[in-house]
Amino acid sequence: MTSFIAPDAERLDRAVVDAQIPEAEHSFIAGGWLDGDGEPFEVRTPITGDCLAWLRPASPSQVTRAAASAKEAQPAWAAMKARDRARILEHAAELMVAGLDRLATLVALDNGKTFSGARGDVLGCAEFLRSAAGWATRLFGATLPEGGDVEALTWIEPVGVVGVVMPFNAPLIFCGMKIAPALATGNTVVAKAPEQAPLAVVEFVRCLEQAGVPPGVVNLVHGGAPVGSQIIDAPPVTMVTFTGSSTVGALVGAQATRQLKKVLLELGGKSANIVYEDAPFDAAVAGSATAIFRNAGQRCFSGSRLLVQESIAEAFIAKLVETAEGIAVGDPFHPQTQVACLVSRDDVERVQAIVDDAVSAGAHLLCGGTAAAVQGAFYRPTILEIPRGVNCSALTEEIFGPVLVVQRFTDADDAIAMANDSKYGLAGGCWTSNLATAMRTARKVNTGFFWINGYGASGGTEATIGGRGASGIGTEKGLEGIREYTVVKTVVLPAGLESVVTEI
CATH class of the missing domain: 3.40.309.10 (Aldehyde Dehydrogenase; Chain A, domain 2)
Known part of the structure; x- marks a missing residue:
């Protein structure tokens, strides 16, 4: 029979202190920290079942405000030089690494994984931020070889406002896999943290704030399935990315596609x-x-x-x-x-x-x-x-x-x-x-x-992963994952710019 190492009460008490869990203002809307308007719910550590914090879910009006804020901020964020967006993501990665042990302690308390696994999540999230920053300046369109009397080219543009619903098993990893590429490509975000393990996501958003993300570019709310559903339904949200069970993913996909919104679903497996x-x-x-x-x-x-x-x-x-x-x-x-x-x-x-x-x-x-x-x-x-x-x-x-x-x-x-x-x-x-x-x-x-002859190695930040069948729709990580957060516009104009341009 497997051995059991009982949790040490004194060690856990020190960990709670080291994690510096904020008592209030866990939501982030339009550049400000605040509480939700809903009835508070407990966040318990799975290590002992003890309460770590009380959080309030967002009200429908707060979700509406978050989505409106994201829509208002998106044009200016997309117009920012790609290199400047990249610098913000790189700075956020530096902040995460600087707070490695504290963030890992928070993840282990919140999620219940080993401290070494939690450290891996923090470092992995930082690498995803760096990867997304690198892609921000390398998304090129194309000149199409049509010939004749027209020229055709393609532009890579952001989708707009991305709704992000994350799972509990590796919240920081999914912040890096979803929020980082959305921001790198000029989108803004309304994210819902997993209600079972929300606290590390709060700290991720704090790192983005400290790194210089403008107000409205990233919005974070809390709550259960009703809050996630409200994000999907919010008119400014043009894309929804979700990771979770296939059963819930099918519901998310159906709800989003009924409104003709783009979906990215990374779902379950029985590998x-x-x-x-x-x-x-x-x-x-x-x-x-x-x-x-x-x-x-x-x-x-x-x-x-x-x-x-x-x-x-x-x-x-x-x-x-x-x-x-x-x-x-x-x-x-x-x-x-x-x-x-x-x-x-x-x-x-x-x-x-x-x-x-x-x-x-x-x-x-x-x-x-x-x-x-x-x-x-x-x-x-x-x-x-x-x-x-x-x-x-x-x-x-x-x-x-x-x-x-x-x-x-x-x-x-x-x-x-x-x-x-x-x-x-x-x-x-x-x-x-x-x-x-x-x-x-x-x-x-x-x-x-x-x-x-191996199983489980991620292959790094650029190795794409995507499911088939009940395991999902779309691709995450790498160039293909970055492109999920973009749309292509084709521009056609007469051959020879001198025929249409009369003044510079």
């Missing part, structure tokens, strides 16, 4: 991690454990389905169970902790129900399967082997917890067919010593992202 019989055994075991258990399984591209070739299945599964049982679960601030919290105790109960249902349907519980503590949102790394013919939601639906489902396959054709037997198409991976097998599998598995 297959395939281990062939000639895989580098030890590396595949370690990589497969990391693929699912990192961040307590709360990653949309987690390798949550493990497919193992029959000839090595017994030995591989046994070693993987041994690895999972050796994982230290507990206090995010303890240096030996490898897996920390789910985002809430409700999520522990949700995951437990999924595991219990799978076992009742015929799945074999190989390890874990229970909460790791009576207090806090800790769940043990869990492995279920699911025989062919057993049907349960654990096999087909995203669990978003530290639960791995394992199945066996016979050959490459069988593995590829099993991997593609899913409504999702976000990510996947395979482990093999045969290059031809690796490339064929990568080509045939229907996903937007694929790893070979």
Whole structure:
């Protein structure tokens, strides 16, 4: 059984002090900090369930004001020299790095991930800001080779006002992936922080403010689904970007597209991690454990389905169970902790129900399967082997917890067919010593992202990621991700400017 490192009360008390959580004025509208007008709600740390702060959701009138402010500010922001917009984003990145440990402490308290993982989120967000700053000056149009008596060219322009709805599992990363490229390309933003983990987003916006973002360019509100819906409906909002579950994403997409607004949806996954019989055994075991258990399984591209070739299945599964049982679960601030919290105790109960249902349907519980503590949102790394013919939601639906489902396959054709037997198409991976097998599998598995002899590395800020099927619409990161926040205008004019220009 996995070891549990109980949260240290004195260490947590110090962390709350170090995080410097503001008591009020968590929303940012038209360049000013204020409270929402709605009934206050608690922000609890998943480490103990204790209250970190009280926040007030935005009222409909405040969302309207935020959207109007963004619309008013957008033309001047778009007209600003791209280099000047880039400098602001670069300055914000510097501020985040300068406050690294404080911001990481806040993330760990707010979200429940390990302190080392939280530091990675802060640094990752800073890198996304820098990446977006770099692209701000490199979005070129084209001169089209039409010939004859006309000239044609294309201009790259901002979409306008972008509504941003972020998930709880990595709020700072998604600030960097969504808000940074929107700003770099001349858009303004109305963002809703995740209600389960909103506090780090507040600090991200403070960094932008301190870096010199003009009033109205970035607006931040809080609240649940009704506030998100109000952002989508706000007439000034011309694009909506959302990351979350496929079920909610479908609703967001339908609501936005009914109003003919552009959408960018990065949704759920049930990604297959395939281990062939000639895989580098030890590396595949370690990589497969990391693929699912990192961040307590709360990653949309987690390798949550493990497919193992029959000839090595017994030995591989046994070693993987041994690895999972050796994982230290507990206090995010303890240096030996490898897996920390789910985002809430409700999520522990949700995951437990999924595991219990799978076992009742015929799945074999190989390890874990229970909460790791009576207090806090800790769940043990869990492995279920699911025989062919057993049907349960654990096999087909995203669990978003530290639960791995394992199945066996016979050959490459069988593995590829099993991997593609899913409504999702976000990510996947395979482990093999045969290059031809690796490339064929990568080509045939229907996903937007694929790893070979590894699982989970981001590929850096420029490696695009985008889902297929129920995993989303559009692309994030890199040039393709930047272009999602732009529209193309084609300009046609008579050949020979001297025929239309009479005076300079």
